[in-house]
Amino acid sequence: MKNKRNLSNWPRNIIQWSVILTIVVLAILPSIIKGFTPDFEAYCPFGGVQALGSYLLNQSLACTMTSSQIIIGILMMVGVFLFSKLFCGYICPVGTFSEWFGKLGDKLRVRITIKGVVDKILRSLKYILLFITFYFTFASNELFCKQFDPYYAVTTWFSIDVVVLYAAITIALVVLGSIFIRLFFCKYICPFGAFANILKFTAFFAGVLIVYILLLKFGIEISYVWPLTIACAGGYIIEITGLSGKIFPLTRITRNEDTCINCNLCNKKCPQAIDVANVQTVKHVDCNLCGECIEACPVENTVQINKKRSLRWLPVIVTVILVLVGISLKDVVEVPTIDQKWVPDEEITNMATFNQDGLRSIKCYGSCMAFAGKLKRVKGIYGMAAYVGTNKVKILYDSTLLNPEKIQQAFFTPLKRPLQSIQKDVKNVKKVKALLENFFDAYDFNYLSILLQQKTNALGLQIEYGCPVNVYIYFAENENIDESKLAELLESKKISYESAGKIKVAELDYEVVSKLEIEQISREEYISQLFEAYQVSFNDYDKYDSLIINKYRISLGKNAALKRKFSYLVSHLSNNNGIIKFETNLNEDYKQVIDISYVDSLINEKEIYNLLTSDTLYFTYRDGRTGTTENVFKFPEEGSAIFSKRNE
Numbered sequence: 218m219k220n221k222r223n224l225s226n227w228p229r230n231i232i233q234w235s236v237i238l239t240i241v242v243l244a245i246l247p248s249i250i251k252g253f254t255p256d257f258e259a260y261c262p263f264g265g266v267q268a269l270g271s272y273l274l275n276q277s278l279a280c281t282m283t284s285s286q287i288i289i290g291i292l293m294m295v296g297v298f299l300f301s302k303l304f305c306g307y308i309c310p311v312g313t314f315s316e317w318f319g320k321l322g323d324k325l326r327v328r329i330t331i332k333g334v335v336d337k338i339l340r341s342l343k344y345i346l347l348f349i350t351f352y353f354t355f356a357s358n359e360l361f362c363k364q365f366d367p368y369y370a371v372t373t374w375f376s377i378d379v380v381v382l383y384a385a386i387t388i389a390l391v392v393l394g395s396i397f398i399r400l401f402f403c404k405y406i407c408p409f410g411a412f413a414n415i416l417k418f419t420a421f422f423a424g425v426l427i428v429y430i431l432l433l434k435f436g437i438e439i440s441y442v443w444p445l446t447i448a449c450a451g452g453y454i455i456e457i458t459g460l461s462g463k464i465f466p467l468t469r470i471t472r473n474e475d476t477c478i479n480c481n482l483c484n485k486k487c488p489q490a491i492d493v494a495n496v497q498t499v500k501h502v503d504c505n506l507c508g509e510c511i512e513a514c515p516v517e518n519t520v521q522i523n524k525k526r527s528l529r530w531l532p533v534i535v536t537v538i539l540v541l542v543g544i545s546l547k548d549v550v551e552v553p554t555i556d557q558k559w560v561p562d563e564e565i566t567n568m569a570t571f572n573q574d575g576l577r578s579i580k581c582y583g584s585c586m587a588f589a590g591k592l593k594r595v596k597g598i599y600g601m602a603a604y605v606g607t608n609k610v611k612i613l614y615d616s617t618l619l620n621p622e623k624i625q626q627a628f629f630t631p632l633k634r635p636l637q638s639i640q641k642d643v644k645n646v647k648k649v650k651a652l653l654e655n656f657f658d659a660y661d662f663n664y665l666s667i668l669l670q671q672k673t674n675a676l677g678l679q680i681e682y683g684c685p686v687n688v689y690i691y692f693a694e695n696e697n698i699d700e701s702k703l704a705e706l707l708e709s710k711k712i713s714y715e716s717a718g719k720i721k722v723a724e725l726d727y728e729v730v731s732k733l734e735i736e737q738i739s740r741e742e743y744i745s746q747l748f749e750a751y752q753v754s755f756n757d758y759d760k761y762d763s764l765i766i767n768k769y770r771i772s773l774g775k776n777a778a779l780k781r782k783f784s785y786l787v788s789h790l791s792n793n794n795g796i797i798k799f800e801t802n803l804n805e806d807y808k809q810v811i812d813i814s815y816v817d818s819l820i821n822e823k824e825i826y827n828l829l830t831s832d833t834l835y836f837t838y839r840d841g842r843t844g845t846t847e848n849v850f851k852f853p854e855e856g857s858a859i860f861s862k863r864n865e
Contacts, residue, residue: 225512228508228533229509229533232308240257240310243372251713251722258282258369259286259547260285260289260540260543261286262290262292262293263362264286264290264360265286265289266412267279267360268287269290269291270354270355271358272287272552274355275355276555277358277555277582277586278358278554278555278605279354279358279359282605283547283605283606285548288543288547292542292543293413293539294416295539296535296536297417297466298416299467299468301469301504301532302410302413302414303532303535304536305403308536311368311402311403312400315395318392319399322395322396322397325396327397328397330490336404339404340457342405343406343410343411344449344450344452346406346411348445348446348449352442352445362408363378363379365384365387366379366387367384367402370384370387387402399488399489399490404489411449415448417466418455419464419465419466420465421452425447429441429443429444459500461502467523468506469498470493470510470511471497471522471523472494472499472520473519473520473524476518476519478516479494481494482514482515483514486510487510488509491510493520511529551607554603554605555585556600556602559600565613566617567616568599570612570614571611573610573624575608575657575726576608576658577658579603579604579608580605580608585605588610589601591627592627595619597617599613599614600613622684625684629682631682632659632662632679633678633749634662634677634678636666636677637675639740639744640693643694643695644694644739646676646691646693646737647692647696648735648737648743649689649698650688650733650735651703651731651733652729653707653728654685654727655726655728656727665678666678667714668706668725671712672706674693675692677747678691679691685730691747707727709725710724711723711725712725744803745807750802751780751801752799752800753787753799753800754797754798754799755791755799756791756794756795758797761816765817766797766815767815767817768815769815769822770810770812771829771853772853773810774852774853775851776850777801779849779850783799784836785834785836786799786848788835788837789836790813792835795815795816795820796813796815796828797814798813799814831848833845833848834847834848
């Protein structure tokens, strides 16, 4: 007989508590360490599986997914194939809390175990949700499960990716469902549980996958929807019929009938309510080798794994090994977020590869596609792969047409930004030129802007392409500039700033590679150099003869700070067919103005002014939907700084 003190399944408890405490610590750290942002998705195997599927189908990764999640997902699959659903039994925090809430339900004597036909019908729900999750993930290249995942919703405090209603429902199902119904969420709702069950039906899963791959190999185009449908429907049928694999998984719970005393403690202790006491080998799909039945049995060597005492700790050991392997391999293998080639192989000649790292703007699927779109316009570039995890790209190009410097110039974006208003009494401006290494994209520009605003009285910032990058910093003429201190500031190693109510920290690695150069320019030159025109035409502008186009001019004033909202105003104006162009310019006094081109036979100046000053802006989305918003633009009274002129 076992000593009662040994009945606790302490190794499993340690793993479960370690996972929970790790999550709690990660949630607390941002309040202790400025700029620390925990990645609660980093080791999510289900997200990794979705990301892997998305990559294989679309040659691109879902946003925020990196190689680490894929590796964890693959290791999880291997674990299920060979052993069992170890993630469910030892690591999953939702499963752990479901068990804990279930114990509360037992103490309150309100928890029941659903059996029979109702149990079989309810089990279909998780397969339906599995289909929906994979379908929308593959179609959109975004992890659909993030919209309702209770773990992700709680750990991220309902981030922007979470649909609050969906998440609230799943959280309620986890808490209330577990209290009143045994492991309600895990058994009937969890799409990951459905996927893990399909993996346990190894021959079936492998058969569906192999047939699909062979069809594609033989040139038969078939949508992923078909194998996904067959896998989900087949998995459900196999589950409710009680079938199981003959070989996989390799490990199962076994019971020695000769030494069993029929105490039924194994049944009572099993979180899944599996009837261990009446079978020789547990083949039930819900078994995850948690080991509770082994610890509950009072007779030594009666309930074991594969009838071997030496395998008692195998699930715990395998779980720990898989986690450690996943952590150690996360930086060894790198999968590109997108991997595209837009030139046919037969047209590729003199191909060379250029690698560029340090691109902070390479941070998600959308930014990678935008970067690829810019490169597609460059003759001689064949394709690219982008790696979000390390912020780098690999570019394939024709070495006879391009070289690394030309490629860098192709994706470099010149930028400029006033950092504060120039005072009326400032007649001249000091222009400081610095050459910076490790300065690559708009994120670097934004970080440098913040740094200068925090530490200096700089008026403006401008960057132009160069190797190294040409950086121009503008100061008022009376500003005393200490060149060595400014150079030291530019080489700051980090910067902290507030964004969306949170303090964030960015690592910097800029290097000043030459002595700073200072020249003096006039106020007017400064305004001209920092001014960035906004221009958009619409309503068949190009079809009109210039002789019938008038311009209506009005002072931009403080509206210049609302540049991000110009699109609403432009869309509002474009609703009138008489208005055909919107642009910002500098007038003769170097003040910003709006020039609105219009056809005077269709609209007059008074009507334009009324549109500009209406209380509500009416705009149209790209997909054709319409909307309204409050007009935040404030223009001078009609007749003030307003004129129209005939184009010459």
